[in-house]
Amino acid sequence: MTNPQWVGDDIDLTRPSVSRMYDYYLGGFHNFGPDREMAEKAIAGWPELPQIMRANRAFLRRGVTYLIDQGVRQFLDIGSGIPTVGNVHEVAQELASDARIVYVDTDPVAVAHSKQLLEGNTGAAALAGDFTRPADLLQEVQELGLLDPQQPTAVLLNALLHFVPDEAGPTELIAHYRDWSAPGSYLMISHATHELHPTEQTEGFKQLYRNATSQMRFRGRDEVATFFEGYDLVEPGIELLTRWRPDEDASTQDAERFPGWAGVGRKL
Amino acid sequence: MSQKRLSADWEQALRESGDPLAGQDFAHLAERLAMVTLAGLTPTADAEKSGRRLGRMLADAHFTAPRAIGQAVMVLARYAPDVGDLHRERQLLLMQGGLAAGHASAVQQRLLTQQEAIHQAASAARDEVAQALSESEARWRRLVDQAPVGIAIGDIEGNILEANASLQRMLGFSLDDMRGMRIEQFTHPEDGEDVWETYADLVAGRSDEYRMEKQYVRKDGEVAWTNLSVSLIRDPDGEPAFQVAVVEDITERHTLQEQLSHEATHDPLTGLPNRVLFLRRLDRAVADPGPDDRVAVLFIDLDGFKFVNDSRGHIVGDRVLIAVAERLAEAARASGALVARLAGDEFVALLSSRLDEQRPMTVAEELLAALKQPLNVTGQLPVQVGASIGVVELAAAGANSAEIMQAADLALHAAKEAGKGRVVEHDPQRRAGQLTKFQVAMQLPGLVERGELALVYQPLVRLDTGAVHSVEALLRWNHPHMGPLSPDMFIRIAEENAAILPIGRWVLDRACADMAVSAWPAVNINVSVRQLYSPRFLNDIKCALDLAQIEPSMLRVEITESVVMNLDDPEPVAVLDTLVNMGVRLVMDDFGTGYSNLAALRRLPWHELKLAGAFLESSRAGQAWSPTDQRILQTLVELAHSIDLLVTAEGVETAEQDRQVREIGCDVGQGWFYARPAPVSHQPAARRILTPKPTPPQARRNGGAPNTAPMPTIQVRR
Numbered sequence: 001m002t003n004p005q006w007v008g009d010d011i012d013l014t015r016p017s018v019s020r021m022y023d024y025y026l027g028g029f030h031n032f033g034p035d036r037e038m039a040e041k042a043i044a045g046w047p048e049l050p051q052i053m054r055a056n057r058a059f060l061r062r063g064v065t066y067l068i069d070q071g072v073r074q075f076l077d078i079g080s081g082i083p084t085v086g087n088v089h090e091v092a093q094e095l096a097s098d099a100r101i102v103y104v105d106t107d108p109v110a111v112a113h114s115k116q117l118l119e120g121n122t123g124a125a126a127l128a129g130d131f132t133r134p135a136d137l138l139q140e141v142q143e144l145g146l147l148d149p150q151q152p153t154a155v156l157l158n159a160l161l162h163f164v165p166d167e168a169g170p171t172e173l174i175a176h177y178r179d180w181s182a183p184g185s186y187l188m189i190s191h192a193t194h195e196l197h198p199t200e201q202t203e204g205f206k207q208l209y210r211n212a213t214s215q216m217r218f219r220g221r222d223e224v225a226t227f228f229e230g231y232d233l234v235e236p237g238i239e240l241l242t243r244w245r246p247d248e249d250a251s252t253q254d255a256e257r258f259p260g261w262a263g264v265g266r267k268l
Numbered sequence: 269m270s271q272k273r274l275s276a277d278w279e280q281a282l283r284e285s286g287d288p289l290a291g292q293d294f295a296h297l298a299e300r301l302a303m304v305t306l307a308g309l310t311p312t313a314d315a316e317k318s319g320r321r322l323g324r325m326l327a328d329a330h331f332t333a334p335r336a337i338g339q340a341v342m343v344l345a346r347y348a349p350d351v352g353d354l355h356r357e358r359q360l361l362l363m364q365g366g367l368a369a370g371h372a373s374a375v376q377q378r379l380l381t382q383q384e385a386i387h388q389a390a391s392a393a394r395d396e397v398a399q400a401l402s403e404s405e406a407r408w409r410r411l412v413d414q415a416p417v418g419i420a421i422g423d424i425e426g427n428i429l430e431a432n433a434s435l436q437r438m439l440g441f442s443l444d445d446m447r448g449m450r451i452e453q454f455t456h457p458e459d460g461e462d463v464w465e466t467y468a469d470l471v472a473g474r475s476d477e478y479r480m481e482k483q484y485v486r487k488d489g490e491v492a493w494t495n496l497s498v499s500l501i502r503d504p505d506g507e508p509a510f511q512v513a514v515v516e517d518i519t520e521r522h523t524l525q526e527q528l529s530h531e532a533t534h535d536p537l538t539g540l541p542n543r544v545l546f547l548r549r550l551d552r553a554v555a556d557p558g559p560d561d562r563v564a565v566l567f568i569d570l571d572g573f574k575f576v577n578d579s580r581g582h583i584v585g586d587r588v589l590i591a592v593a594e595r596l597a598e599a600a601r602a603s604g605a606l607v608a609r610l611a612g613d614e615f616v617a618l619l620s621s622r623l624d625e626q627r628p629m630t631v632a633e634e635l636l637a638a639l640k641q642p643l644n645v646t647g648q649l650p651v652q653v654g655a656s657i658g659v660v661e662l663a664a665a666g667a668n669s670a671e672i673m674q675a676a677d678l679a680l681h682a683a684k685e686a687g688k689g690r691v692v693e694h695d696p697q698r699r700a701g702q703l704t705k706f707q708v709a710m711q712l713p714g715l716v717e718r719g720e721l722a723l724v725y726q727p728l729v730r731l732d733t734g735a736v737h738s739v740e741a742l743l744r745w746n747h748p749h750m751g752p753l754s755p756d757m758f759i760r761i762a763e764e765n766a767a768i769l770p771i772g773r774w775v776l777d778r779a780c781a782d783m784a785v786s787a788w789p790a791v792n793i794n795v796s797v798r799q800l801y802s803p804r805f806l807n808d809i810k811c812a813l814d815l816a817q818i819e820p821s822m823l824r825v826e827i828t829e830s831v832v833m834n835l836d837d838p839e840p841v842a843v844l845d846t847l848v849n850m851g852v853r854l855v856m857d858d859f860g861t862g863y864s865n866l867a868a869l870r871r872l873p874w875h876e877l878k879l880a881g882a883f884l885e886s887s888r889a890g891q892a893w894s895p896t897d898q899r900i901l902q903t904l905v906e907l908a909h910s911i912d913l914l915v916t917a918e919g920v921e922t923a924e925q926d927r928q929v930r931e932i933g934c935d936v937g938q939g940w941f942y943a944r945p946a947p948v949s950h951q952p953a954a955r956r957i958l959t960p961k962p963t964p965p966q967a968r969r970n971g972g973a974p975n976t977a978p979m980p981t982i983q984v985r986r
Contacts, residue, residue: 029382029383113389
């Protein structure tokens with residue numbers, strides 16, 4: 001296979017990886033010393049972090065369930081990270097066995113792990129790719145042949161865009177994926193925000209991530225809304241993670257403790 | 269205790285520490301957890317086993333965070349029995365113990381499995397990167413190996429580590445050969461010192477790259493020319509680590525360049541260096557000389573080559589030049605002189621080294637001696653050509669090429685003057701009074717228009733009556749700086765370029781005009797061979813005669829014997845025939861100097877013949893003619909008389925010579941003994957009889973000294 005250009009000369013496991021830290025927050029063991037060390041620091045400054053991650057995972061589960069209900073059978077999960085326990089393909093394929101999922105991540109370890117995990121699953125695959133290089137990424141997806149661009153596809157950008165700086169032009173990048181996907185496709189976003197938290201906490205968090213493989217950019221609700229250009233936001237629009245179509249009996253009273261915006265849009 | 273409340277407690281705990289994507293939804297799992305809990309707490313149940321099961325279920329639901337087990341224990345703790353129910357309390361403790369153990373065991377298993385998985389993933393990712401790297405490296409290796417330029421890597425000590433296929437081909441060494449070699453082994457004898465200084469700077473880290481043109485000796489001994497570009501590779505600390513050489517083969521280009529450069533600097537006929545290369549070397553010799561350096565130039569001009577060329581054709585002429593070039597180059601080899609061909613039959617030799625051991629004059633004599641042997645020319649009888657050589661030698665410091673060449677030219681001129689076949693060294697004293705050939709050639713155009721030409725007339729006297737038979741028009745160039753110059757100084761040069769034509773026309777017009785206003789019976793003018801070829805010549809003669817209103821018979825055209833001898837073309841012969849038919853009289857000049865071919869006398873309707881002054885030279889030196897000479901001359905005159913030719917003796921200066929020329933039967937005399945050349949204004953206004961003077965005039969004593977030749981006539985030499 002050809003090696004994607006962005007892969008460096010070596011895998012540097014001494015640098016904390018966003019996806020392995022995420023795994024650690026969720027109680028997984030797919031991580032290394034540096035990942036755990038930094039995740040512990042993050043938790044020390046923001047004790048609710050594991051819960052926020054859980055809220056995000058819950059949103060992901062509800063979102064995928066919603067999309068399956070809408071008839072979507074193709075999923076492109078960019079920034080999928082470590083498939084800790086259960087994942088999009090498990091949720092989707094349990095509801096619709098013909099669902100097809102492509103996981104994409106820049107972390108070669110995460111990709112390698114995903115591949116091991118997906119061995120034998122004909123409806124799911126993982127590949128190395130970079131959200132900020134849409135042409136290359138979509139070329140790889142095309143070559144993989146799992147997704148049919150003529151059919152609606154849900155592009156999942158969960159907990160990804162807050163690692164994409166403004167200079168990279170996230171709106172323009174999203175437009176690439178939008179233009180690639182067929183009418184009736186969906187875009188799903190969850191995004192960390194600073195709006196409900198004291199500045200010093202988000203600032204400290206940004207500082208912390210400065211040394212990680214990706215840096216953080218918190219965004220407000222309005223900013224997140226602009227990412228849905230060309231999409232119709234489905235009810236309830238941009239909402240806090242736990243308030244986006246919550247399960248019937250779930251409590252949403254402390255939603256502000258989990259500060260992240262979530263939304264799903266349908267391509268016009 | 270209600271199952272519903274227990275179930276809600278479990279669900280709350282799961283929401284706080286479980287993974288929402290773990291497959292089952294929390295409500296359902298909480299219900300099952302509540303059921304297992306209650307069943308385990310019944311009095312007969314194995315509470316510990318149930319606890320273990322709870323632990324496993326929680327772990328499987330990803331309920332694995334450090335605080336998770338604490339939360340689970342707390343859920344159970346809320347169901348502590350009322351005080352006193354010791355059995356139930358024991359069951360609960362057993363369950364909590366089982367929960368902790370079961371959870372720990374399940375978590376440990378998960379931990380080991382997941383750590384193994386992530387390590388495998390990392391290792392797989394690394395393998396993939398390594399694979400990609402090795403593919404990339406293989407691509408680079410192919411690229412380097414197939415590159416059309418040579419590429420080599422060496423360490424700082426100068427050991428060659430790698431060399432690609434191109435370089436192996438270029439130098440003829442295999443990779444194994446080269447791996448055992450050191451860079452210094454690629455020294456070429458013609459590498460300048462700077463080549464290895466530049467290299468030393470690079471490996472010492474004083475420079476980061478250099479480029480140069482360098483030649484290499486191939487394994488087979490051939491030379492390869494290259495454009496070499498070497499770059500230094502530093503280690504992360506900036507210390508020199510490796511050197512990479514990129515070598516472009518330019519042998520072909522270089523060969524072509526050399527060939528072109530050779531063609532531009534060599535004479536295609538003889539293969540000798542040409543004027544360009546010679547002057548370049550001369551410039552170099554005087555450019556940056558040491559204090560004691562000397563330089564010498566030998567200017568060689570063939571004698572009589574034009575005759576060879578004209579009489580035997582250009583092909584033979586070219587072969588003669590080739591043979592001469594070989595002779596000269598061979599003869600000069602020992603001296604280390606550079607022999608070049610400047611133009612036509614002009615050669616030159618440059619001596620710029622070892623001048624302390626050898627005299628340029630000696631080298632020149634050797635060159636002359638080399639030409640003494642007849643030259644073998646393919647398909648021809650051996651040909652003999654002589655040469656004259658002008659030599660100049662001076663200190664290289666302060667000299668300049670142009671001046672050296674002028675001086676050599678002057679010396680050559682002097683050698684020609686002195687009678688050919690000689691070597692003459694440049695005399696700086698003489699220089700001031702002479703013009704170089706170049707200067708003359710530059711001043712010739714416009715000579716007529718500038719009015720610098722003049723004619724003087726010397727009478728020809730009938731020996732029997734003493735009457736003036738005719739006068740000969742003699743040309744002078746009144747040079748603005750040099751004073752009057754004799755025709756010898758410029759006529760030969762004028763004949764080489766077309767400048768002779770306007771000069772000849774001016775002589776004709778002037779002589780005829782002077783004739784018209786004087787009382788001379790006739791006027792003699794000298795005509796060059798070039799004029800005979802001029803289509804205007806006959807018309808010029810007619811116009812001049814008409815304008816001056818003089819009879820054609822009053823004009824006498826003198827042509828030198830050597831010119832007539834070589835007149836093979838019908839055109840000039842026809843021109844002379846026409847002249848005679850017009851009534852102009854034809855005089856053969858300088859008879860006896862060249863090839864004295866009596867047959868020439870029959871080819872044209874001659875009227876008169878002038879014996880060359882050379883016949884009188886021996887007697888001028890005070891010696892009488894030998895009886896044989898006397899006899900031959902007498903026979904010549906008799907022969908001329910027998911075909912009705914009038915015979916004139918030239919250069920008569922003494923009474924003794926007057927007696928001698930009378931004795932052999934000459935009809936007319938010319939020379940200082942009778943009269944000196946003078947401007948027309950000084951000529952007698954009317955015909956009168958001149959009585960030969962018994963004693964030489966006063967002037968003759970001063971001017972008639974043995975070494976002083978009479979002012980020469982315009983002579984057309986071949």
